[in-house]
Amino acid sequence: MKKLFTIIILSLIFISNYAISAPNYTYSTPSTFKLEKEGDMAKSSNEQILFIVDLSNSMNERMGSRTKLNVAFDTLRETLQMLPSSTYVGLRVYGHRTGFTPKQSCTASQLISPISQNNTENIYAKLSSLNAVGWTPITYSLKQASFFDFPNPDAKKRIILISDGGENCDESPCDFVIELMKYRDDIRIDVIALAIGDDDANNQLKCVSLVTSGKFYNANTAAELQKSLQDSLNLQKEVQGVIIQK
Numbered sequence: 001m002k003k004l005f006t007i008i009i010l011s012l013i014f015i016s017n018y019a020i021s022a023p024n025y026t027y028s029t030p031s032t033f034k035l036e037k038e039g040d041m042a043k044s045s046n047e048q049i050l051f052i053v054d055l056s057n058s059m060n061e062r063m064g065s066r067t068k069l070n071v072a073f074d075t076l077r078e079t080l081q082m083l084p085s086s087t088y089v090g091l092r093v094y095g096h097r098t099g100f101t102p103k104q105s106c107t108a109s110q111l112i113s114p115i116s117q118n119n120t121e122n123i124y125a126k127l128s129s130l131n132a133v134g135w136t137p138i139t140y141s142l143k144q145a146s147f148f149d150f151p152n153p154d155a156k157k158r159i160i161l162i163s164d165g166g167e168n169c170d171e172s173p174c175d176f177v178i179e180l181m182k183y184r185d186d187i188r189i190d191v192i193a194l195a196i197g198d199d200d201a202n203n204q205l206k207c208v209s210l211v212t213s214g215k216f217y218n219a220n221t222a223a224e225l226q227k228s229l230q231d232s233l234n235l236q237k238e239v240q241g242v243i244i245q246k
């Protein structure tokens with residue numbers, strides 16, 4: 001009994017001394033640490049981004065002092081310059097060529113710059129050689145992009161579709177993505193409707209974004225297109241302040 005009492009006393013002394021001398025741990029954050037927002041996908045190395053750009057004949061229509069085509073190309077160039085070089089990005093277009101048959105016109109879609117890092121200069125070069133001449137095979141383009149264009153099957157996949165009209169081939173992009181989402185949850189599609197005045201076409205494209213948990217934007221001016229792209233990519237222009245000493 002005396003031995004047990006001695007053990008209890010020694011244990012209490014040890015616990016008391018440890019409590020007094022134990023270090024006081026606190027949480028700290030290094031000054032260089034930056035928390036990446038969950039939605040900041042453009043800067044995540046774990047996501048692949050594919051632009052799909054409409055080059056149908058209607059892109060030759062005017063938007064202010066320029067054609068829709070020139071507005072889209074210029075704005076895309078400016079936006080790509082804001083992306084980190086580590087971003088995985090690529091470009092697919094449709095309507096860049098015509099065909100002798102409806103089938104040829106409705107399959108006129110091409111991955112002209114495969115998804116990779118440090119890819120902006122290659123995309124610039126490809127854009128400068130393209131013309132808007134064809135139809136609007138949106139569904140075929142989405143099928144090709146979803147099944148063949150993303151090199152890393154395990155990474156997040158995002159499509160940013162820029163179109164000035166709805167599907168004019170015998171398919172429905174809305175129906176396609178509804179079926180796609182039944183067994184795929186790794187693709188998100190943002191849609192930028194470029195000065196579309198057709199309600200049916202707008203609803204068709206809204207469905208594509210809604211079903212895939214993407215965003216839908218209406219862009220009727222170059223400024224609205226630029227803002228839509230930056231919002232889609234969660235990009236913000238850096239504002240530099242200059243202090244002038246009087």
